[in-house]
Amino acid sequence: MDRKDRQILRELQRDGRLSNADLAERVNLSPSPCLRRVRNLERAGVIDRYVAIVNREAAGYPVTALVQVTLARHEREVVEAFEARVRETPQILSCRLLTGSSDYLLEVVMPGIDSYEAFMRDTLHTTPGIATINTSFVYGSIKETVELP
Known part of the structure; x- marks a missing residue:
């Protein structure tokens, strides 16, 4: 990967719906070489997939928990x-x-x-092999990104 590929990745991480023409303009390439570079990045697995980032609260999931799990045993089956x-x-x-x-x-x-309590009772507590569960609820976010540097 060279500097131009990194520019392409930066722009696509910011807006994955860019048309090839707009992307080419932003990275100062003509459309054909730009598309060729994007396809090469896709084939190489550098670009894994394209997704929409959904606002959790707007989608009805305002509660985020970070749950630390320790297993009682580390046998393959567990x-x-x-x-x-x-x-x-x-x-x-x-x-x-x-x-x-x-x-x-x-x-x-x-x-x-209340949904988290049901999740704990019905999902985690019924999973064999768990020794401890520690939960922290997220009450704010300082930085949240999917963009690689």
Whole structure:
């Protein structure tokens, strides 16, 4: 990747709906070479996909919880069962493997606190192999971006 590819990525991260003509103008290329570069970035897997970023509150999910999970045991079956449960649960937006005292960090969205209680009772508490769960509720955001530097 060269400087021009990085310019293309910066512009597409800011507005993934740019037409090729507008993108080419912003990065000072003619449309044909610009499109060729975008297609190369897609083929190389640098551009993974195009998505819409939805406002959580406007979509009815104003509550965000960060949930640290520690497993009681780390046998393959326990880990696979937990990770399968995570993948099938739409309220879990992300699940990160961690070093340190917790094994996983979940980002969970809910319409309200009562929904979170039901999520805990029906989803996490019924998942075998969990030793501890620690929840922090997000009450503000200083920075939130999907743009890579």
